[in-house]
Amino acid sequence: MKQQIVGIAALLMGLFASAQTNPAITNWLVNTTGITGRHYVAGNSTPIVDAVLANVQTVQYNNTHVYVSATGIPAYITGPFQDGNPSLATAQNKIFKIPLNPVQGTGNVATTGGNIGVFINGVALFDYRDGVAYSATGTNGVCGGPGNPPCPGGPMATQAYNRDAIPAERAGFDCAKAHPAMGNYHHHQNPSAFNLDLVVTSNICDLYPSDGLYVINPNVHSPLLGFAYDGFPIYGAYGYANTDGTGGITRMKSSYQLKNQTSRPNGPSVGQTIGNQTFFNGYFREDYEYVAHPNDPTYLDIHNGRVCNTPEYPASLYPNGIYCYFATVDENHKSAYPYVVGPTFYGNITVSTVTTVPAGTTILATDTHSITDLSVRIAPNPASDYIAIQTQLSEVDMQIDLINELGQVVKSGKILQGSTLSIIQTDDVYAGIYFLRVSRGKQQSTFKVVIDR
Known part of the structure; x- marks a missing residue:
């Protein structure tokens, strides 16, 4: 659907490395254009512009840490959250203190409810849980969350059976697969x-199209998306087949699988319904088991990562590699447990939030780029229904023109200030060879594209 195509916006969101060598310093999506957040309200597909700066505001660093100041608001449109969640995405205004050289920990530190990582746009990462758990004494079978009795030990306490937010709260996620907790x-x-x-499990984008932080591309190594609270990097769904950065690109696979079970010890039976809750297999985190794959490096470890080389951490600079988490998906690109990090960290928790940045830090310079500096990515090519054109974050509007072999402009679009991507719909364009012209003032670059039916 054409509305679905719109949601492809913000491909990779400015993940182009600078001259610095430590990605914990350089790979943040810094707001250099004044772009603000936007949100939908249910029933209105025109977004409301907010008066809150989006993405990261400043990056400062010294010899040991990087300090990232961010509102927690993305440039992509948030909401609506159609499960009765009354909250909107609101500014968090945090300063994250992240180590430049994280180290392996005990491996026994469990993830918890709430923030366990930060994405490159300053948005928070949570683990699998949503604060709801099974309650053997509850009248509706669950505790925690709106309308349910409290869980023993409080909302952050781990219970015997903890609900997986991904299937349970799908109706409340926006197009970008996110939602707010008290803002x-x-x-x-x-x-x-x-x-x-590849298989769409929510139609929220049809009426309320938005962007994610990146678009999965099976042909290239996924971008660096953020950092976990132990300081180690988080990547998207695809990586190198071999840990040394060789072997081509392949999907990184979770080593967790659903148990073959019909009952749960001291819990509800698989498929049992209590009140309005049906406890299917996969309803709880405890429905999964870890199965090691020691001879296949594309399967991740018990923390959902591996020690490896990546484009940002090449063997030339990191001969021993670095531990990396991956945002795992299945063969249909549907999110796969444990999703990003967990259920335990590889390292000890070393990331914190602070109220001030210490004296003596260096402020990361934010360069402005000319068109000759920009990496322009075009996908798919050949194209059929649409072409997505992605650049680095643009500080001014950029013109996009689709030109036929006669030199006629047949389609046009823009990459708006503070954005990275434009969609040109081509489902009503004849098949053939075309040229895409990307212009900023008098600066231009042209790329050959093929439209094929």
Whole structure:
């Protein structure tokens, strides 16, 4: 659907490395244009512009840490959250203190409810849970969350059976697969739009199109998306087949699988319904088991990561590699448990939030780029229904023109200030060879594209 195509916006969201060598310093999506957040309200597909700056505001660093100041509001449109969640994404205004050289920990530190990582746009990462759990004494079978009795030990306490937010709260996620908790907008899972999955499990993007943080591309190594609270990097769904950065591109696979079970010890039977809750297999985190694949490096470890080389951490600079988490998906690009990080960290928790940045830090310079500096990515090519044109974050509007072999402009679009992507719909264009012209003032670049039916 054409509305679904719109949700492809913000491909990779400015993940182009600068001259610095430590990605924990350089790979943040810094707001250099004044772009603000936007949100939908249910029943209105025209977004409301907010008076809150989006993405990261400043990056400062010293020899040991990087300090990232962010509102927690993305540039992509948030909402609506159609499960009765009354909250909107609101500014969090945090300063994250992240180590430049994280180290392996005990491996026994469990993820918890709430923030366990931060994406490159300053948006929070949560783990699998949503604060709801099974209650053997509850009248509706669950505790925690709106309308349910409290869980023993409080909302952050781990219970015997803890609900998986991904299937349970799908109706409340927006197009970007996220939602707020008391204003704290966050992702639990791979942060790409629902309508870009190979099998679409939510139609929210049809009426309320938005962007994710990136678009899955099976042909290239996924971008660096953020950092977990142990300081180690988080990547998207695809990586190198081999840990040393060789072997081609392949999907990184979770080593967790659903148990073959019909009952749960001291819990509800699989498929049992209590009140309005049906406890299917996969309703709880405890329905999964870890199965090691020691001879296949594309399967991740018990923390959902591996030690490896990546484009940002090449073997030339990191001969021993670095531990990386991956946002796992299945063969249909549907999010796969444990989704990003967990259920335990590889390292100890070393990321914190602070109220001030210490004296002596260096402010990361934000360069302005000319068109000759820009990496322009075009996908798909050959194209059929649409072409997505992605650049680095643009500080001014950029013109996009689709030109036929006679030199006639047949389609046009723009990459708006503070955005990275334009969609040119081609379902009503004849098949053939065309040229895409990307212009900023007098600066231009032209690319050959093929439209094929």
